[in-house]
Amino acid sequence: MEHITEDEAALYDRQIRLWGLEAQHRMRNASILIVGIRGLSNEVCKNIILAGVGSITLLDHEIVTEEDLGAQFLIRQEDIGRNRADAAAERARLLNPRVKVIVDQDDIAQKADNFFTEFNIVCLTGCSPKQMIHIDHVCRKSNIGLYIADVHGFFGYIFCDLTHHEYCEESQEPASEKRKEAETVISKRSQDYDSLLDTMEASWGNPKPKALRRKVSPLLFAIQTLWLFRQENGGKLPQSTSQEDLDAMFRIRDERLKSAQVDGAFLDNELIQTLVSTVSAEISPVCAIVGGFLAQDILKTLSGKDAPLLNYFLYNGLQGSGLVHHVQKANK
Structure with a gap:
């Protein structure tokens, strides 16, 4: 496990002040898989690469088409005909040379189950429900964090399944007769998550x-x-x-x-x-909002500080509303 260097500590100073050195260290050594390279995943890649994660693997077997140019900023006109992941990785690496960006041009449908267990976080975009349910099952068996997200025109969603997640939560204890000043108290918490199929x-x-x-x-x-x-x-x-x-x-x-x-x-x-x-369309502002929320939550999960998404985020661009809902198999 690699430790944070002095140069990295200076580069990520603001984040370390926010999350702490230990949290930044966990992110520094994290391995993340992003499946499907489109406008939404471009936003996610940008934010987590700038945050200084250890490595990010971009998986996509499709080639760049004219339609990809509308909402993607990691791809250019001259990339048409190239593999999506390979084209996006070229510019993703420029965002933060300290982050290892790996390209995988295989079809996700051909990946063995043990492929997904090599990562700390798996993030699926553009997958079929059959793939989503199967990969969720695989990740749950190994307690691998899973995020599933997509944007359909004016609408976007995120589903989070961390199986069992432990984190720390800070609270302020007010001053009292025994304690003259307010005190920050750190409490350990845990949360169990429902599977995608159960919520469906x-x-x-x-x-x-x-x-x-x-x-x-x-x-x-x-x-x-x-x-x-x-x-x-x-x-x-x-x-x-x-x-x-x-x-x-x-x-x-x-x-x-x-x-x-x-x-x-x-x-x-x-x-x-x-x-x-508008089911096939990606609208850039919607991608930015949903992708920003998703990247922030991935980093929160890796940091181990505060509670991550439990377990749906739903964005309605027509109303400008983003709502979080906890959906359980047996709702109470």
Whole structure:
């Protein structure tokens, strides 16, 4: 395990003051896997590389196309035809030469299970629900931290599964008769996480829509409807021009709300239609917000300070709202 040098201590001085030397040391030796190189993952890569993690592996077997140029800043016009991961790594390395950036051009579908256990954190973007569920299962068996995220037009989401996570939390004890000055107290905490599949099968017990809205956003069920559509259709996204796909999304929505014991009116047609109309698009500001939140939470997990995301972050760009929800298999 490598120790932080004097030069690194000077470079990351602000972070060390915020998190402490021990936390920076953990980040310095962390290995992170980023799957899928698009606008969202560009934002994540930028933030965690600048923070000084040990190594980051970029995994993507696709080549750069014209569509990639809209939201990605690690890729240029001249990269069209090159492998996405290889093209992005070239500029990612310039952000912080101290961070090792590794390129993997394999198809994630061909990766053996033990590949994922080589990392401290696995971050999936652009994966099919089948891959997401399987990799979550693999990571849980080895207590590897997993983040799953994507941006679909105006909407974005993050799911976090750390299986069992231990962290420290600071609090201020006020001054008293025995203690003349306030004192910082550090407490050890732990949190257990639910699997992705368990949260997809969560039931809510027929609450009134108004009461349910205080617990969760309708966007959660819209995203889950999208996942279920992809499971039915071999991983493909619904086509914005296909009435058949839209009707299938409405049907799956109704089935999911019924199984979740949620009033059918909780998720209206308009949200589903808007999601489908821009499902393949990446909007730069949405990528920046979701990617910034995701990178910050990855660093928080690595630092071991304060509680990370538990366990969904849902962003609605039309409303400008980002909400955190704790979704459990048996919701209480």
